[in-house]
Amino acid sequence: MDQRPLGHTSLSVSHIGWGTVKIGRNTSVKFPEAFELPSEEEAVAIALGMLDLGITLVDTAPAYGLAEARLGIALAGRRDDVVLCTKVGETFEDGKSRHDFTGDAARANLHQSLQRLRTDHVDILLVHSDGRDLDIQQETDLVETLEQMRQQGLARTIGFSGKTPEGARAAMDWADVLMCEYTIEDRSHETVITQAAEAGIGVLLKKVLGSGHLSPEAALRFVLHDAPIAPLISSVVIGSLSAERMRGNLEMMRRQGD
Numbered sequence: 001m002d003q004r005p006l007g008h009t010s011l012s013v014s015h016i017g018w019g020t021v022k023i024g025r026n027t028s029v030k031f032p033e034a035f036e037l038p039s040e041e042e043a044v045a046i047a048l049g050m051l052d053l054g055i056t057l058v059d060t061a062p063a064y065g066l067a068e069a070r071l072g073i074a075l076a077g078r079r080d081d082v083v084l085c086t087k088v089g090e091t092f093e094d095g096k097s098r099h100d101f102t103g104d105a106a107r108a109n110l111h112q113s114l115q116r117l118r119t120d121h122v123d124i125l126l127v128h129s130d131g132r133d134l135d136i137q138q139e140t141d142l143v144e145t146l147e148q149m150r151q152q153g154l155a156r157t158i159g160f161s162g163k164t165p166e167g168a169r170a171a172m173d174w175a176d177v178l179m180c181e182y183t184i185e186d187r188s189h190e191t192v193i194t195q196a197a198e199a200g201i202g203v204l205l206k207k208v209l210g211s212g213h214l215s216p217e218a219a220l221r222f223v224l225h226d227a228p229i230a231p232l233i234s235s236v237v238i239g240s241l242s243a244e245r246m247r248g249n250l251e252m253m254r255r256q257g258d
């Protein structure tokens, strides 16, 4: 698959990335249908199937329940084949999300993520915002903590996954990478994505299928081809429990590009 530069970082990522929520968590999520969590063995097989498709960007988070630990098993021996993205600020334990955007909590989050992922560094470390995008950046010591983590080599790049264009704009002051929601139905981040990409910040898109609520064909054509920002995007992260369905998405992408 097409590999694209991640802004001005030294990393490249597959044009389609894989989002791992569904291998780790099936409660308090916004998918159209309830689903069973895969077993550990099934989750590992799904992950390896995604890599076999040429996907190199794998997006996860402590908030995705079992996902990091399952990836740690799947990626043993394959760590260098992937650009691994995780997050700080939200954890999910005993069926409940908890947010803490202090530097101390971020250090604890990353320490645990590295153990679960069985690695000594992640490639991308993002703030997992709960929507208080400006307060998190302006009223806590989180940004300076992320900068220290990058300096210590625990994260190769740092960035922000938020909910508002204002939050993304504020993060342009310090982030290497932004993860933004952008769909055929919600183009509110279009201007800030353009500005960020022009400034050399790597831009990742999330929820491009509206978490499964949009027509996949139309939604993908928009973000991969028709949207004015399509050429500026490093990777479009798609969540799926099925490497076969992901293969279908890649075929759709190729057909649409013809």
Ligand SMILES: NC(=O)c1ccc[n+]([C@@H]2O[C@H](COP(=O)([O-])OP(=O)(O)OC[C@H]3O[C@@H](n4cnc5c(N)ncnc54)[C@H](OP(=O)(O)O)[C@@H]3O)[C@@H](O)[C@H]2O)c1
Pocket (backbone or CB within 6 Å): 018, 019, 020, 021, 022, 031, 032, 059, 060, 128, 129, 161, 162, 179, 205, 206, 207, 208, 209, 210, 211, 212, 213, 216, 237, 238, 239, 240, 241, 242, 245, 246, 248, 249
């Ligand atoms: N705050 C944050 O940082 C944040 C928030 C949300 C998401 N994310 C990241 O972005 C990723 C993607 O977001 P998302 O998973 O919420 O939503 P999404 O990628 O928009 O949609 C995923 C849903 O679409 C379904 N799907 C995929 N391909 C399909 C196809 N060809 N036809 C029909 N359905 C299809 C998947 O079902 P199947 O499993 O059945 O294929 C899944 O239920 C997440 O996994 C996560 O990594 C980050």
